[in-house]
Structure formats: structure tokens, C-alpha cells
Amino acid sequence: MIALLRHMRYVLSENPVTLLAFALFAVLVLAAVLGPSLTPHDPLATDSTRALQPPSATYWFGTDQIGRDVFSRVLVATRLDLAIAMAAVVIAFVFGALGGAAAGYFGGWTERVISRLVDTVMAFPLFVLAMGIVASMGNTVGNIVLATGIINFPIYARVARAEANIRRNAGFIEAARLSGNGEARILLMHIVPNILPIMAVQMSLTMGYAILNAAGLSFIGLGVRPPTPEWGIMVAEGAAFIVSGEWWVALFPGLALMLAVFCFNLLGDGFRDILDPRKRT
Amino acid sequence: MTSPPDVGSGVAGPLPTAGDATSGPPLLDVIELRKRFPVGAPAVGRLLTPFVARSRTRQPLLHAVDDVSFTIARGETVGLVGESGCGKSTLVRLINRLLDPTDGGIRLAGEELALIRARDFARSRHRARIQMVFQDAGDSLNPRYTAFDAIADPLRRLKRLTGTALRARVEELADLTGLPQILLGRFPHQLSGGQKARVGIARAIAVEPELLILDEPTAALDVSVQVVILQLLQSLKQRLSMSYLFVSHDLNVVRLLCDRVLVMYLGRIVESGPAAEVFARPAHFYTRALIDSIPDPARSKAAPRARLSGEPRSPIDPDPNVCRFHGRCPRGEVRCTQSMPVLRRLTAGHEAACHFAEEVTAVPV
Numbered sequence: 001m002i003a004l005l006r007h008m009r010y011v012l013s014e015n016p017v018t019l020l021a022f023a024l025f026a027v028l029v030l031a032a033v034l035g036p037s038l039t040p041h042d043p044l045a046t047d048s049t050r051a052l053q054p055p056s057a058t059y060w061f062g063t064d065q066i067g068r069d070v071f072s073r074v075l076v077a078t079r080l081d082l083a084i085a086m087a088a089v090v091i092a093f094v095f096g097a098l099g100g101a102a103a104g105y106f107g108g109w110t111e112r113v114i115s116r117l118v119d120t121v122m123a124f125p126l127f128v129l130a131m132g133i134v135a136s137m138g139n140t141v142g143n144i145v146l147a148t149g150i151i152n153f154p155i156y157a158r159v160a161r162a163e164a165n166i167r168r169n170a171g172f173i174e175a176a177r178l179s180g181n182g183e184a185r186i187l188l189m190h191i192v193p194n195i196l197p198i199m200a201v202q203m204s205l206t207m208g209y210a211i212l213n214a215a216g217l218s219f220i221g222l223g224v225r226p227p228t229p230e231w232g233i234m235v236a237e238g239a240a241f242i243v244s245g246e247w248w249v250a251l252f253p254g255l256a257l258m259l260a261v262f263c264f265n266l267l268g269d270g271f272r273d274i275l276d277p278r279k280r281t
Numbered sequence: 282m283t284s285p286p287d288v289g290s291g292v293a294g295p296l297p298t299a300g301d302a303t304s305g306p307p308l309l310d311v312i313e314l315r316k317r318f319p320v321g322a323p324a325v326g327r328l329l330t331p332f333v334a335r336s337r338t339r340q341p342l343l344h345a346v347d348d349v350s351f352t353i354a355r356g357e358t359v360g361l362v363g364e365s366g367c368g369k370s371t372l373v374r375l376i377n378r379l380l381d382p383t384d385g386g387i388r389l390a391g392e393e394l395a396l397i398r399a400r401d402f403a404r405s406r407h408r409a410r411i412q413m414v415f416q417d418a419g420d421s422l423n424p425r426y427t428a429f430d431a432i433a434d435p436l437r438r439l440k441r442l443t444g445t446a447l448r449a450r451v452e453e454l455a456d457l458t459g460l461p462q463i464l465l466g467r468f469p470h471q472l473s474g475g476q477k478a479r480v481g482i483a484r485a486i487a488v489e490p491e492l493l494i495l496d497e498p499t500a501a502l503d504v505s506v507q508v509v510i511l512q513l514l515q516s517l518k519q520r521l522s523m524s525y526l527f528v529s530h531d532l533n534v535v536r537l538l539c540d541r542v543l544v545m546y547l548g549r550i551v552e553s554g555p556a557a558e559v560f561a562r563p564a565h566f567y568t569r570a571l572i573d574s575i576p577d578p579a580r581s582k583a584a585p586r587a588r589l590s591g592e593p594r595s596p597i598d599p600d601p602n603v604c605r606f607h608g609r610c611p612r613g614e615v616r617c618t619q620s621m622p623v624l625r626r627l628t629a630g631h632e633a634a635c636h637f638a639e640e641v642t643a644v645p646v
Contacts, residue, residue: 171416174379175481178485179484180435181403181434194423
């Protein structure tokens with residue numbers, strides 16, 4: 001554990017871009033955890049007398065069409081957006097990594113069933129599939145998470161299958177059998193730890209995608225319902241005012257979204273460096 | 282394809298094999314072991330199997346190991362030599378129970394192991410009794426396991442050791458194999474080839490196996506390190522009273538380390554006997570060619586050498602009446618295509634599968 005922390009410090013000090021990504025990540029996590037208690041204004045309080053005011057010292061990001069403080073709303077929305085994306089990615093990761101690794105390692109019927117399942121999901125335009133799932137099952141946060149998880153599952157399953165398949169005949173797997181490991185144990189203790197660094201990179205990349213997806217669902221009205229602060233809805237609502245010159249309503253939530261996706265994409269490389277023991281010196 | 286007529290290798294008792302250390306009932310008794318792999322699967326034909334006559338959908342079979350019988354006595358080192366693709370690796374995987382035989386028996390100290398399925402063998406009480414040192418030490422170590430974890434894995438799983446007892450045992454094994462204890466915390470990529478080999482050996486001997494299979498343990502090492510590792514293996518064998526099955530391409534090493542030698546060709550054992558005897562008086566044309574191929578600077582250029590020409594026969598559905606070596610054999614007569622020679626006894630413990638074994642022996646090496 002101490003070695004891992006020391007190695008983490010080394011990776012971060014050697015790589016400024018990774019450091020930036022981690023700093024951004026820390027800001028996002030802080031905003032998600034502390035957001036609601038840091039807001040200068042009530043994110044839900046409406047006041048038609050101060051509607052659509054441009055950014056100022058009082059309202060840093062301006063106000064929207066019914067006078068709510070955009071900064072407070074962007075800040076508060078962080079928790080919900082990250083939670084949805086995180087939960088979806090964890091679901092996709094657990095089922096994708098285990099299912100894919102089992103398919104690649106055991107082969108045979110396990111592989112056929114899981115691969116066809118993956119192909120079936122991949123055959124749909126993924127965003128349309130997510131829309132369909134939410135539309136048919138209901139407009140709740142749980143269903144958004146589930147839909148985002150399902151459309152991300154094939155990515156993990158495919159990567160895990162390929163990586164497990166490379167290793168199924170490796171010498172260390174035979175050695176593990178000789179050491180008395182059963183097949184399930186080999187999969188969990190010998191195969192999965194070896195594909196974890198690759199999966200961590202995937203996780204970070206899909207995290208950005210999951211945030212976009214959740215926001216996208218909200219943007220078209222199939223996600224979180226107003227007045228809950230959420231980046232996707234805020235961009236959707238603000239879009240109507242860009243033409244009339246009130247750009248701040250859509251820009252700031254959009255910027256937050258962009259920074260979050262940017263951060264997770266950069267984080268992927270950093271994770272690989274930290275989790276891969278071959279990079280450890 | 283029956284077992285050799287008079288010297289049944291399955292016979293227990295004081296077979297005069299190789300020297301003093303090897304008397305008594307055998308530790309390992311391999312009896313008419315076979316492994317066949319289906320090849321070139323006709324996918325459509327297989328799907329139609331219920332509807333088409335069986336003979337038309339029968340898959341060709343690759344005879345990887347065919348009717349192999351031999352014994353290893355306690356404390357004995359048996360060498361297994363043969364060219365790439367002759368079935369050595371398959372035979373090794375059958376014996377260490379990573380692969381299920383098509384038929385035949387594998388008895389360890391009288392207990393039949395061939396009936397335990399390979400997938401169940403990992404949890405069998407016999408698992409600790411047969412261990413293996415892999416050809417490529419680097420590939421045989423999990424990249425995410427430290428040297429300590431690699432050596433501790435079999436101890437945890439098969440001996441249920443934990444905590445301080447586990448640590449003490451791993452450190453003891455590191456000392457035994459000459460691995461500095463300070464390296465135990467390292468990952469495989471931080472170790473040299475020789476150090477990785479030591480970790481692989483420590484892991485294999487951790488659970489005190491009775492039979493240790495060495496699958497070309499030095500093939501991936503520098504020449505200078507090879508010697509050290511071979512000396513280590515030799516001294517460990519004496520200290521821990523194990524038997525070795527030593528698979529190697531290096532005939533000089535086999536000659537030095539092994540009590541007995543098995544020569545394999547296309548899935549069958551073509552010659553077996555005490556190492557000194559086989560190297561001094563080979564009784565099969567193939568063995569002779571192998572020995573002649575050992576580089577020897579002392580040999581004069583004029584001296585005749587047995588050279589092989591032609592291609593090996595296909596191991597897929599081979600004709601049971603044709604000698605496997607026919608076509609590559611310098612002698613090869615009509616007789617060799619009418620009846621396949623089986624192993625027959627020449628002198629005590631020395632067997633060869635050749636119609637002309639006496640003629641081969643007569644010519645000095």
C-alpha cells in the first residue's frame with residue numbers, strides 16, 4: 001500500500017498532464033461532496049425580478065429565465081451527474097469485466113452466450129437504446145443508471161474477453177493450476193488482476209462517455225426532471241436563450257460538462273501508469 | 282499397438298534399470314498412455330452428426346501421444362528427448378494432470394491418477410505430489426504477483442499455510458534455491474532470468490512434490506546461468522529426495538544428469554534405457570542421428586555421421602502398420618511399412634522400437 005502511494009506520487013510528479021487531471025478530479029469530487037453546502041444562493045429559489053441577469057459579482061454565472069443562480073445550480077448538479085455516471089460505470093465494469101473475462105477464459109458455451117449478448121447490444125445505436133430503456137421503464141435516476149450501464153457493458157466485455165483470451169494459455173495460468181487453484185479462483189485471482197490496468201483505462205474513458213450520456217438523456221427530456229439541477233437539463237433550457245444573447249445560461253453548465261469529460265479522459269492514462277506494476281521502478 | 286512383449290514397463294519389482302538408487306517399486310508408472318486431438322473440425326459435418334452416418338463425419342485425429350509406457354523409480358532422473366512437435370509437451374501435461382488422456386493409466390506410487398479429471402485435479406490431494414518447473418520462467422510467473430506471492434501461492438492453496446508460518450517457509454525456500462530474500466518483494470519484471478528461474482523452482486518444490494517435471498528448465502537462460510541452475514536442481518534432488526522427469530533438447534545435459542533416457546518420436550517412445558548405454562550404443566536410427574547431431578569439436582570431419590533427410594510423417598491418423606520413422610530413416614525397408622516395430626528388449630533395461638536394432642547397436646558411435 002505504501003509502495004502504491006509512493007508510486008502514485010512518482011507518476012504524478014513525472015507527468016504534469018496526469019497531475020492536472022487528478023487536480024481537476026479532486027475539484028469535481030469536492031464539488032460533488034461539499035457542493036450543496038457551498039452554494040451562495042438557493043439553487044431552486046426563483047425570482048422573476050432578477051431573471052436572465054448576466055454574470056456579475058453577486059451571480060457569478062448569471063441567472064436563468066426564472067431568476068435562479070446558475071453558479072449554485074452548476075455546483076449542486078455535480079453530485080447528481082457524477083453519481084449517475086459513476087454508478088453506471090461500476091455496473092458496466094463489474095458485469096463487463098467478469099462476463100468478458102469468463103468468456104475469454106472458459107471459451108465454449110460461456111463465450112458464445114456472452115459474445116452474442118454483447119453483439120446484440122452493440123447492434124443498436126447505443127444512445128437510441130438508452131432512450132428506449134428509459135422511455136419504456138420510466139423516467140427515474142435508477143433507470144438512467146441502468147440504461148447507461150447497459151450501453152457501456154459491451155465495451156468492457158469485449159476488452160476483457162480479448163485480454164483474458166490472450167492469457168488463458170499463459171504459463172502462469174498452468175502454474176496456478178499446479179499450485180492448486182480452481183478454475184473460478186484462477187479467473188478471479190490470476191486473470192482479472194492482470195486485465196485490471198487495461199480496464200481502469202476503459203473505466204475512465206467510459207466515465208466521460210457516461211456523463212455525456214446521462215446529460216444527453218436529460219437534454220432530450222428523458223432523464224432527470226426539472227427543476228432538479230442537472231447539467232444536461234440546464235444546457236437544454238439555456239439553449240433557447242443563446243439566440244437572444246443570454247449565452248451564460250447554457251455555457252456554464254456546458255463548460256462543467258466538458259471539463260468533467262476532459263478530466264476523466266486524461267485520468268485514464270494516469271490510472272494505467274499507476275496500476276501497471278511493470279511501470280513501477 | 283500393444284505394450285512390448287516381454288519387458289512390460291508396468292511390471293513392478295526389481296527391474297534392473299539404472300544403478301543403485303533406482304531399485305524398488307516405481308514412483309511413477311505410465312501405462313499405455315494415449316492422447317488424441319481432433320483436428321480440422323468439419324464444422325458443418327459436426328452439426329449434422331445426428332443425421333449423417335458417423336463414418337462420414339468422423340474427425341481426423343492427431344495422435345500426440347501414442348501407447349507410451351514407462352516408469353520412474355524413486356530418486357531417479359529420467360530424461361525425455363525428442364524434436365519439437367514429437368509430443369513431449371503433451372506427455373508432460375498428461376502426467377502432471379493438466380490434460381486428460383484419451384486412455385491409459387498414470388499411477389503414482391500405485392495410485393491411479395488418470396481417472397481424476399484434469400479440472401478437478403487442482404483440488405485433489407494428489408496435486409502437491411507432482412509439480413513442474415516451466416520452460417519459460419518469465420511466462421510462468423504472474424506479472425502481478427511478487428516473488429513472495431508466487432512461491433506462497435501453492436503453500437496457501439495446497440498446504441493451507443498462513444501468516445508467519447507461510448513467511449518462514451517462503452524464506453526457507455528462497456534460501457534453499459539461492460534467491461536473496463530481499464528480492465521476495467519484487468515483481469517478475471524486476472528480476473533477472475536466473476532469479477526468475479529460481480522463483481519458479483522454489484514454487485515447484487514448495488509443496489514437497491515426489492515427482493518434479495522439468496520442462497527444459499534452462500532453455501530460456503544464458504549458458505553461464507544454465508550451469509548454476511542445473512547444479513541447483515541436482516543438489517535439490519538429493520536433499521529433498523525427489524524424482525525428476527527431465528525434458529530437454531540439450532543431449533549433453535541429459536547425458537550428464539539423467540539415469541535413464543526416453544527418446545520420443547512422433548508420439549511414441551522409440552528407445553529407452555540407461556543414459557550411458559543409450560549414448561554409447563544407440564539402438565534406433567533416430568537416437569543415433571540425435572547423438573550424431575551433438576556438436577563435438579574433437580570429431581574428425583571425415584567420420585561418418587547419420588544424417589536425416591525427408592520430412593517427418595504426419596501425426597494425423599497415422600497408418601498403424603507403418604513405422605513412424607519410415608521415410609526419414611536411412612534404412613527403411615518394405616518390412617517397415619508392413620509392421621510397425623514395437624519396443625523390444627535388447628539388453629537389461631535397454632529397449633528400442635526398430636526391426637534393425639541389433640545392426641544399429643553394432644556400429645560404434
